[in-house]
Every structure is written in structure tokens, then in C-alpha cells.
Amino acid sequence: MIKITIIGSGNVAQHLxxxxxxxxxxxxxxxxxxxxxxxxxxxxxxxxxxxxNALAEADLYIIAVSDDAIFNVSSQLPFENRLVVHTSGSxxxxxxxxxxxxxxxxxxxxxxxxxxxxFKTIPFCLETQLESDYTILEKxxxxxxxxxxxxxxxxxxxxxxxxxxxxxxxxxLYQLGNDICQENHVSxxxxxxxxxxxxxxxxxxSPKDAQTGPAKRNDISTIEAHESFxxxxxxxxxxxILTQSIxxxxxxx
Amino acid sequence: MIKITIIGSGNVAQHLxxxxxxxxxxxxxxxxxxxxxxxxxxxxxxxxxxxxNALAEADLYIIAVSDDAIFNVSSQLPFENRLVVHTSGSxxxxxxxxxxxxxxxxxxxxxxxxxxxxFKTIPFCLETQLESDYTILEKxxxxxxxxxxxxxxxxxxxxxxxxxxxxxxxxxLYQLGNDICQENHVSxxxxxxxxxxxxxxxxxxSPKDAQTGPAKRNDISTIEAHESFxxxxxxxxxxxILTQSIxxxxxxx
Numbered sequence: 001m002i003k004i005t006i007i008g009s010g011n012v013a014q015h016l017x018x019x020x021x022x023x024x025x026x027x028x029x030x031x032x033x034x035x036x037x038x039x040x041x042x043x044x045x046x047x048x049x050x051x052x053n054a055l056a057e058a059d060l061y062i063i064a065v066s067d068d069a070i071f072n073v074s075s076q077l078p079f080e081n082r083l084v085v086h087t088s089g090s091x092x093x094x095x096x097x098x099x100x101x102x103x104x105x106x107x108x109x110x111x112x113x114x115x116x117x118x119f120k121t122i123p124f125c126l127e128t129q130l131e132s133d134y135t136i137l138e139k140x141x142x143x144x145x146x147x148x149x150x151x152x153x154x155x156x157x158x159x160x161x162x163x164x165x166x167x168x169x170x171x172x173l174y175q176l177g178n179d180i181c182q183e184n185h186v187s188x189x190x191x192x193x194x195x196x197x198x199x200x201x202x203x204x205x206s207p208k209d210a211q212t213g214p215a216k217r218n219d220i221s222t223i224e225a226h227e228s229f230x231x232x233x234x235x236x237x238x239x240x241i242l243t244q245s246i247x248x249x250x251x252x253x
Numbered sequence: 254m255i256k257i258t259i260i261g262s263g264n265v266a267q268h269l270x271x272x273x274x275x276x277x278x279x280x281x282x283x284x285x286x287x288x289x290x291x292x293x294x295x296x297x298x299x300x301x302x303x304x305x306n307a308l309a310e311a312d313l314y315i316i317a318v319s320d321d322a323i324f325n326v327s328s329q330l331p332f333e334n335r336l337v338v339h340t341s342g343s344x345x346x347x348x349x350x351x352x353x354x355x356x357x358x359x360x361x362x363x364x365x366x367x368x369x370x371x372f373k374t375i376p377f378c379l380e381t382q383l384e385s386d387y388t389i390l391e392k393x394x395x396x397x398x399x400x401x402x403x404x405x406x407x408x409x410x411x412x413x414x415x416x417x418x419x420x421x422x423x424x425x426l427y428q429l430g431n432d433i434c435q436e437n438h439v440s441x442x443x444x445x446x447x448x449x450x451x452x453x454x455x456x457x458x459s460p461k462d463a464q465t466g467p468a469k470r471n472d473i474s475t476i477e478a479h480e481s482f483x484x485x486x487x488x489x490x491x492x493x494i495l496t497q498s499i500x501x502x503x504x505x506x
Contacts, residue, residue, distance in 0.1 A: 109446060112457075112458065125443070147443075157437075158439055161482050169426050170423045173422050175464065180411055181412070186408040192455055194362055194376075195423070199448050201365060202427060205365065207425075207427040207431050210427075213417055214417065215417075216421070229410055234498055239414075239418075245490075
């Protein structure tokens with residue numbers, strides 16, 4: 001069994017504890033958390049500590065804290081030359097203190113507190129400073145997911161930016177759609193099957209081939225009708241910019 | 254059995270023919286199509302005509318053609334005072350010629366040629382000029398879908414604009430995500446579980462509650478890092494505008 005210690009008590013830490021509990025290759029020997037309360041529903045309380053000096057020897061330490069806190073937390077560790085990784089999509093390896101062997105263990109998914117998630121399909125993006133450490137990280141990730149990828153820091157940065165487009169920005173478009181429905185007294189629920197199908201289409205078509213709508217087919221009269229329908233300035237600005245951008249996409253200036 | 258004639262041979266017409274073939278309450282007695290070829294995989298060829306004067310008497314005529322063609326097609330019909338509907342999200346009732354009883358039969362979904370779709374979950378948005386015609390339209394829609402809604406023209410317009418945001422624009426964000434991945438030599442497939450989960454989250458959370466990311470939490474250093482990562486002007490413009498818009502959302506000026 002590979003012995004793991006998790007440091008952190010947030011969303012990602014909780015989901016990882018949950019996932020590793022079902023793994024046969026990995027054992028969580030300890031969790032460092034300032035608040036015992038947040039972790040106790042997930043783990044036997046004897047394994048929870050808030051004392052750096054009480055940390056036992058593990059094969060891998062996973063720091064699942066906010067980007068800003070990674071350096072500070074990794075500097076607190078009272079040992080050297082062990083394998084220590086963070087779980088961030090945007091933080092470089094250098095956010096970790098040099099005294100230990102460094103790596104990244106980034107699950108590329110959006111975690112919602114309290115909502116169970118199937119780890120088997122979550123892409124794990126792994127990176128290690130030393131090639132010899134990659135094997136252990138790969139074993140750990142493969143014990144909970146079927147989707148394990150070697151991703152260097154530059155690629156991870158690209159994925160993180162792209163994830164903002166397909167997750168944060170997409171969800172914001174859902175929000176604007178919701179606003180438009182509310183303002184016009186029609187249920188947003190009517191759009192949900194469309195939203196699901198739009199995402200599921202990508203399993204069989206590229207986004208380029210899946211693109212439809214008035215902007216794509218340059219249907220000026222529908223575009224003008226939509227623009228005059230939208231009285232909210234923010235909605236109207238975003239409509240115009242994304243429409244123009246779709247119309248110009250792929251054209252070289 | 255309610256007798257239906259479908260006029261048109263495109264994507265929506267083909268999917269409707271397919272769906273009604275399984276319905277026990279509805280019978281397609283005829284399809285008007287200029288091209289027999291496009292329809293023959295879906296229907297017995299004796300039921301396909303391209304002669305307006307050969308149209309038999311039906312309880313309902315569904316015009317599934319592009320918005321621009323609705324008026325012309327509805328004017329060609331060689332009869333009066335029958336129930337004639339179009340399937341468009343954006344066309345008003347007035348696009349139909351006045352000589353027949355008018356209505357709208359709008360399936361709010363994105364149809365891909367050749368990709369089967371579960372009609373049971375597709376929202377149908379119905380409207381009729383005469384209240385007495387609503388019953389028949391409702392019976393027809395309910396025979397293939399569990400999601401039937403009375404939607405007036407104004408609400409339908411709002412839904413159609415909102416659908417552009419949650420479908421066309423969302424798919425375009427997928428495309429930008431794909432571009433960013435390609436430019437940085439990392440597989441877009443890694444983002445697909447995130448894309449699916451982003452859509453599925455809406456089944457349990459409102460878009461407002463589901464919103465995460467650097468813009469939402471006002472994480473300036475991550476936003477700046479992303480902006481300097483993006484060298485493409487179009488990607489960069491859209492990143493900035495959507496980020497600002499998320500930051501300002503809900504704030505009254």
C-alpha cells in the first residue's frame with residue numbers, strides 16, 4: 001500500500017479523501033487540517049492532526065490548499081527529501097519549497113461540496129521534478145481514475161486557461177440565459193435539455209463541426225432581431241462581441 | 254389517430270418524421286419535399302409528394318423549413334381554414350399566411366444530422382392563434398415528448414435569444430478552449446469531463462450558485478497570469494470582457 005498524507009480540508013481535499021477510501025493501492029495514513037470538524041465526516045478522527053510535528057512518514061504528501069497558501073504550507077513541513085505535490089492547475093512547481101521532491105497532482109474537474117463525483121472519469125494531470133517520482137504518482141492516480149496524463153507546466157497552464165473558457169465562462173453564459181428567461185417570465189428549465197445536448201455533442205463532433213446559429217450562418221435579420229430584443233447593456237455587448245467573433249473565426253486578417 | 258402532414262425535408266423534418274413513426278396517437282399521412290431522396294430513408298415513398306395539389310386532408314400541417322421560406326410555403330397551400338404551424342424559435346405567427354389557422358410547434362433542441370435523439374426530454378413550445386387548436390397541438394407534442402409547454406411569441410423570442418447564449422455561444426467557447434489546447438500541444442479530450450460536469454451541475458445548482466473561477470473570486474494574480482498567457486487577440490478580448498462581466502454581474506451602476 002502506498003502511504004499518503006493529505007494536507008488541507010477544502011473541497012478538493014474532501015473529495016480526494018473520499019476517493020482514496022475506496023482505493024486498494026493507497027492508504028491515507030493522515031490528514032493535516034486546522035479544523036477537525038471539516039474532515040471528521042470523511043476520516044477516523046485519530047488520523048486527523050493540526051500539529052506539523054505530528055506528521056508521520058508517508059510515501060506522498062498531497063497539499064490541497066489555495067494557490068496562495070502552497071508555499072507557506074510546503075515550508076512548514078518538518079522534513080526533507082520526501083515527495084510533496086500540490087493539486088493546483090495554475091501554480092507552477094516553484095510554488096513548492098525546494099527542501100522536498102516536488103510534483104503536481106491536478107484533478108481537472110469542478111468539485112461541488114456535497115455532490116458525489118465519479119473519479120474514474122476525472123482527468124489527472126501529473127508532473128514530477130524527478131522522473132523516478134512519476135511512477136509513484138501515476139500509481140496513486142491510476143488507483144482512482146482511468147484518465148491519467150503526463151502534463152508539463154506549460155501544458156497545464158494552457159489547460160487551466162482553456163478550462164476557464166469551457167467551465168467558468170460557459171457557466172456565466174448559462175447565467176445570462178437564466179437572466180433573459182427570468183426577465184421575460186419563462187422557465188430556465190426549458191433550456192436545460194439543450195444545455196446538456198450541447199455538451200454531449202462534443203463526444204461525437206468537434207466544436208467547429210458542432211457550431212450552429214445565426215452568427216455561424218451569417219443570418220443578419222435574426223442577429224438584428226436578437227440585438228433589438230436585448231435591452232440589458234451587458235447582455236447586448238456580449239451578444240455582439242461573441243457574434244462578431246464567431247463570424248470572424250478562422251479568418252486571417 | 255391524428256393525421257399529420259410535414260412540409261420540409263431538412264434536419265428538423267427528418268427528426269420529426271422519425272419521432273412520429275413511433276407515436277401511437279399520430280400518423281404521418283404525407284410529407285411534402287422537393288427532394289424525394291432526402292426523405293425516402295425515413296418514410297414509404299408513396300407518402301412523399303412534391304406537388305402542392307396532391308396534398309391530402311390532414312388535421313395538422315407542420316411547416317419545417319427555414320424562417321425565410323415560411324411565408325412563401327404557407328402561401329402555396331391550396332386550401333383554407335386548416336391548422337398550419339411552423340417549427341421556428343424566432344419566427345412570429347405572422348410569418349404564416351392568414352388563410353389558415355395558425356400555430357407554432359417549436360422543439361427547443363439542437364439537431365445533428367444522423368445523430369439519434371431522445372424526443373421524450375425535448376421541450377416543445379406550443380402556441381396557437383385559436384384556443385381551440387391548442388388541444389390538438391398538445392396531443393401531438395405529448396405523443397412524442399414529456400416536456401410540453403404553452404409559450405407565447407414574446408416568451409419564445411426570449412427563449413430563442415437565451416438559447417443562442419447557452420448553445421451557440423457556449424459551443425464557441427468550447428471551440429476557443431480547443432484552439433488553446435491545440436496551440437499548446439495538449440489534447441482537448443482532457444477537458445471533456447469538465448465540460449459535461451459543468452452542464453450537469455445545472456440539474457442541482459442554479460448558474461449563479463455554480464459560478465466559480467478567478468473572475469468570481471476576484472483572484473487578480475490568476476487573471477493577470479491568464480491574460481499574459483493568451484497571445485491571440487480574439488481569445489484575449491473575450492477573456493477580458495467575460496471576466497469583467499462576471500466581476501460586475503448583479504452590481505447596479
